Amino acid sequence: MLEAKALTKNYGNYQALKGIDLHVQEGEIFCLLGANGAGKSTTINLFLGFIQPTSGTVYINGIDVSREILAARQYITYIPENLMLYTYLSGYENLQYFCKLSGKSFSKEQLENLLTDAGLQKEFIHKRITTYSKGMRQKVGVALAMAKQSKVLLLDEPTSGLDPKASNEFSDLLLKMKENGVATLMATHDIFRARETGTKIGIMKSGELVDIINADAFTTKDLEALYLKHMHN
Amino acid sequence: MIFAIAKQEITGALRDRRITGFLVILFLLLCLSVYISQVKYSQMAAYRYQAQKENREKWLLQNAKHPHMAAHFGNFAFKPVTPLNWIDYGVDNYTGTYVYMEPHRQNDFVFTPAQEQNASIRFGELSPSLILQVFVPLLIIFMCFAAITKERENTVLKLLVAQGISLQHLIAGKLLGYFTIVLVLLIPLLAGTFLTGFTINDGIQDMSDVLNRLALLFLFYLLYFFILTSFTVWISAIMRTSRASMLLSLSLWILWVVVIPKVSANLGADNHPLLSNEAFAVAIKDDIKKGIDGHNPDVERKQQLIAATLKQYGVDTVSKLPVNIDGIIMQKAEEYSSVVYDKHFEGVQEMIKKQNEPGRLASFIDPYLAIRNISMSLSLTDVFSHIHFQKAAEQYRRDFVQFMNDDMALHPKSSNWDEYKIDGDTYSQITPFTYQPPLVNISLRQVRIEWVALLAGLLFLLLLIRFTVTKIPVV
Numbered sequence: 001m002l003e004a005k006a007l008t009k010n011y012g013n014y015q016a017l018k019g020i021d022l023h024v025q026e027g028e029i030f031c032l033l034g035a036n037g038a039g040k041s042t043t044i045n046l047f048l049g050f051i052q053p054t055s056g057t058v059y060i061n062g063i064d065v066s067r068e069i070l071a072a073r074q075y076i077t078y079i080p081e082n083l084m085l086y087t088y089l090s091g092y093e094n095l096q097y098f099c100k101l102s103g104k105s106f107s108k109e110q111l112e113n114l115l116t117d118a119g120l121q122k123e124f125i126h127k128r129i130t131t132y133s134k135g136m137r138q139k140v141g142v143a144l145a146m147a148k149q150s151k152v153l154l155l156d157e158p159t160s161g162l163d164p165k166a167s168n169e170f171s172d173l174l175l176k177m178k179e180n181g182v183a184t185l186m187a188t189h190d191i192f193r194a195r196e197t198g199t200k201i202g203i204m205k206s207g208e209l210v211d212i213i214n215a216d217a218f219t220t221k222d223l224e225a226l227y228l229k230h231m232h233n
Numbered sequence: 234m235i236f237a238i239a240k241q242e243i244t245g246a247l248r249d250r251r252i253t254g255f256l257v258i259l260f261l262l263l264c265l266s267v268y269i270s271q272v273k274y275s276q277m278a279a280y281r282y283q284a285q286k287e288n289r290e291k292w293l294l295q296n297a298k299h300p301h302m303a304a305h306f307g308n309f310a311f312k313p314v315t316p317l318n319w320i321d322y323g324v325d326n327y328t329g330t331y332v333y334m335e336p337h338r339q340n341d342f343v344f345t346p347a348q349e350q351n352a353s354i355r356f357g358e359l360s361p362s363l364i365l366q367v368f369v370p371l372l373i374i375f376m377c378f379a380a381i382t383k384e385r386e387n388t389v390l391k392l393l394v395a396q397g398i399s400l401q402h403l404i405a406g407k408l409l410g411y412f413t414i415v416l417v418l419l420i421p422l423l424a425g426t427f428l429t430g431f432t433i434n435d436g437i438q439d440m441s442d443v444l445n446r447l448a449l450l451f452l453f454y455l456l457y458f459f460i461l462t463s464f465t466v467w468i469s470a471i472m473r474t475s476r477a478s479m480l481l482s483l484s485l486w487i488l489w490v491v492v493i494p495k496v497s498a499n500l501g502a503d504n505h506p507l508l509s510n511e512a513f514a515v516a517i518k519d520d521i522k523k524g525i526d527g528h529n530p531d532v533e534r535k536q537q538l539i540a541a542t543l544k545q546y547g548v549d550t551v552s553k554l555p556v557n558i559d560g561i562i563m564q565k566a567e568e569y570s571s572v573v574y575d576k577h578f579e580g581v582q583e584m585i586k587k588q589n590e591p592g593r594l595a596s597f598i599d600p601y602l603a604i605r606n607i608s609m610s611l612s613l614t615d616v617f618s619h620i621h622f623q624k625a626a627e628q629y630r631r632d633f634v635q636f637m638n639d640d641m642a643l644h645p646k647s648s649n650w651d652e653y654k655i656d657g658d659t660y661s662q663i664t665p666f667t668y669q670p671p672l673v674n675i676s677l678r679q680v681r682i683e684w685v686a687l688l689a690g691l692l693f694l695l696l697l698i699r700f701t702v703t704k705i706p707v708v
Contacts, residue, residue, distance in 0.1 A: 048395055050707040070397050078395035084387035086241070088248040100237045101396045141392075154395075 001183035007056035016042045018207040029184040031194035034204030040187035077145035081157040083137045090126045091140045118143035135166030142173045155186040171197045195220045238406020266359045267425035270319035274433045278314040285311045297656040304637040307335045310626035310666045316443045321362035323614025334630035374482040377465035379475040400702045415458045445673045450611045457604040463694045470705045489601040497595045501588035520573040560642025596686035603683040610680045617679045629666045
């Protein structure tokens with residue numbers, strides 16, 4: 001569903017990505033772990049087509065992103081670290097608007113159900129986004145992914161800054177979407193969350209994917225040790 | 234999709250108290266300016282109608298006089314108020330509203346509203362055009378400067394683009410939304426025109442011409458707003474931060490509304506200075522002295538004219554002439570002075586034209602200058618419209634004086650040159666001055682540089698957006 005082949009990205013003389021290869025299948029959550037500047041967000045941005053690769057190719061559902069970006073984006077829902085929606089609209093209105101832009105139309109009831117399914121409390125559905133916490137805004141993003149029936153979720157540190165409860169709720173939503181066959185690529189700093197929700201974990205360092213492991217083969221403690229080992233090398 | 238984006242932008246603007254506040258203030262200001270302008274021009278129209286009526290009565294009821302004395306009693310031409318004058322005052326405040334017409338000389342227009350008011354008039358009156366040309370752009374900047382930058386700054390742009398929206402559609406939707414909001418501001422103008430504007434008409438301007446002018450006026454204002462909206466949104470798309478976008482947009486506004494008009498006006502005035510009033514009068518007087526003057530004709534020319542007239546009638550002395558030689562001399566003097574006046578006034582007009590040229594050409598880089606000139610021209614308050622009226626009034630003066638001179642020439646003089654008198658019957662043969670303003674196609678021709686500049690600006694902006702949109706950074 002998601003594939004990167006020999007992907008490199010240079011900013012002048014600086015090599016942000018040094019030929020990474022990765023593959024995320026349907027129903028898989030691939031977590032990119034790494035320090036700041038490791039190239040996690042660059043990888044996500046390349047899948048989104050926000051930036052062009054220096055070399056290499058990215059595919060979404062077999063579509064070359066650099067050639068047919070609009071077609072590829074039909075399959076994607078993207079949730080950034082801090083999902084800032086339109087503050088003068090309610091969660092409901094935001095969802096309705098973004099669904100419209102994706103060419104999807106829903107009844108009022110359907111939209112409300114999507115939001116509650118994503119874990120948003122009913123009393124907040126028609127309140128303006130300014131009254132929402134970060135976790136609540138992320139839930140609107142998940143509701144959008146469910147509404148779009150996206151096959152691909154691209155998440156850039158979505159749980160960063162969330163309290164443990166909100167972070168846990170968000171992970172549950174990801175697992176629910178995983179069961180529905182959604183392929184997820186998530187950049188994160190959170191070793192615990194990566195271990196809990198990830199199917200595969202890729203460790204990134206200085207633009208390279210230095211290791212790819214199966215999440216269930218490691219305990220959180222072992223994963224932390226492996227991560228630190230890579231960071232110190 | 235474009236409509237959904239436009240609708241969302243309208244919702245956003247209407248829910249933003251700062252924008253709605255600004256919008257409401259401008260809307261009320263515009264309503265107020267429409268009201269004030271209509272009252273002002275209605276009063277002017279009423280005043281001119283009354284003055285014209287009184288002067289006509291005085292003319293008809295004056296005592297029996299010699300035709301030349303009656304000519305010196307004089308006549309007046311009042312500049313009529315036309316239905317769209319109130320939208321844009323143009324040069325009306327500075328050009329004078331009526332002229333006293335008499336033999337031998339073209340008098341200046343008198344009673345300029347600027348002379349009657351305090352210095353605040355130099356900063357512009359609250360005319361609808363001032364608000365549309367100067368303040369609405371500020372609203373557009375305020376509304377659009379962060380159109381794209383804000384969404385980039387708070388990552389909504391990434392979310393939008395990730396939905397599969399092209400940046401072209403996003404910009405088109407935003408433009409449509411903002412433009413719709415700006416359209417609201419034209420409502421008071423339309424309402425004002427259709428409710429009472431058309432009644433302010435003491436001229437005889439053809440109503441179909443007025444409607445054509447009104448339609449074009451709206452079209453050009455829409456074009457002006459669209460250019461400003463597109464440009465501000467484009468600036469927002471290419472700048473990295475909202476702060477930088479606002480700074481650049483406001484700097485351009487100052488450049489367009491203050492700096493370029495001032496520089497181009499100074500450039501025109503410095504390179505093509507006009508003669509002072511005194512020097513202008515002396516130059517005309519000198520030229521006239523060289524030829525035949527009504528009261529002090531050049532001796533040689535006068536003798537030639539007398540000799541030719543004697544020969545024409547086959548007599549040897551002036552007293553045997555069947556016509557009044559003074560009438561003939563005066564008419565010839567009038568014709569000569571007309572040639573002299575035409576020569577000097579054409580020189581002045583040419584100079585004014587050259588003075589205005591830098592400003593007109595600057596329309597290609599300054600949409601404010603373009604719309605300012607177009608608006609004045611379509612409202613019939615520009616320099617050209619004034620000159621058009623001035624020429625019509627002068628033609629009337631010449632016809633009027635010629636009528637009197639011809640009448641005088643047909644009645645041979647006896648011992649007293651003013652023994653022959655005319656009365657009300659003759660006075661009534663002088664029809665009152667009427668004026669037909671130039672038609673809209675003539676006005677449009679006068680501002681062809683400006684509307685070509687606006688259309689070129691629109692085309693340039695659309696191409697600019699088309700070719701730079703793909704390079705707009707999302708992150």
